[in-house]
Amino acid sequence: MHSVWSDGEGTVAEMAEAAAERGYEYIAITDHSKGLKIAGGIDEPELRKQGREIVGVNSTLRKRGEKLRVLRSVEVNLSPGGEVDMERDALAELDIVLGCxxxxxxxxxxxxxxxIAALRNPAIQILGHPRGRIYNYRMGLTANWSRVFDMAADLDKAVEIDGYPDRQDLSPDLLELARKSGCRISLGTDSHGPSQLRFMAFSAASALAAKIPGSRIVNCMTRDELQSWVRAVRESSVL
Ligand SMILES: [Zn+2]
Structure with missing residues (x-):
């Protein structure tokens, strides 16, 4: 395991510290985008400001001889029509983009x-917490999941296992279908602070139970491999 995605309320430095302790090679900071004001969504200038903060944290990590690097990302809000709520240029500057x-x-x-519309959107590489289910609160959406996963596989994009205990989305039965389609799987924690990085255990357990091969798991890529994958997906995306 090289990485973890995090939707942080902790500072970038605190999240980096916790990720370094876990031995990761990278962590992506995935705050909500501006359309989700209720969750403190950030706009383009704030995202760029966070980018400067990340440069500073990475410089400190380098000086300390740590292998961890912080990646720039965002959990961009998708409309029901699959459109993103941030400027394409701001998203293109990021290392990786999660759409939800x-x-x-x-x-x-x-x-x-x-x-299908969301996966076709050239701005995103990972579809996060796909069903939108939350334990004891919301059942989540229904779809022809084989078609969804086949589309993800065709576009070489990833669907997420969100390990946050209330979510556990995708569920084991859907992961079975995802494995058959061969699409990429991303393991996320939905962490809202450093202590929640431990939710990676739940994501990883779901992937193991569904026998998802490591070669299909985004987090098992080295940082170089991850960046090459994102580049290739961006280049092949139809605008
Ligand atoms: Zn979300």
Missing amino acids: FHSSLRKTEDQTERY
């Missing part, structure tokens, strides 16, 4: 088309 739905999550009709 946060609205119209109680629909009972089939939502396959919104997933």
Whole structure:
């Protein structure tokens, strides 16, 4: 395991410290984007400011001889039509982009088309907490998941296992379908502070239970491999 995704309320330096202790090679900071004001979503200038903070933290890590580096990312809000709420240029500067739905999550009709639209969006490489389910609160969306995962595989994009205990999304039955489709899988923690990085154990356990091969798990890539993958996906994306 080389990495973890984090939606941090802790400072970048605190998240980096916790990730270094866990022996990771990289951590991506994935705060919410501006459309999600209720969750403290950040806009383009704030994202760039965070980028400067990350440069400073990486410089400190380098001087200390740590292998960990902090990657610039964001959990960009997707509209039900699969559109992002940030400027494409700001997203293109990032190391990796996670896209997530946060609205119209109680629909009972089939939502396959919104997933297809989101995956086709050239701005994102990972579809985060795909169903939008939350334990004892929301059932999550339904879709023709085989079609969704096949589309992710065709575009060489990833779907996430969100290890946050209330989410555990994708679920084991859907991971079975994802494995058959051969799409990439990203393990996330949805951490809102350094102590929650331990939720990686739940993501990893789901991947193991579903027998997802390491070669399909985004987090098992080295930092160089990850950056090459993102570059290749961006270059092949249809605008
Ligand atoms: Zn989210």
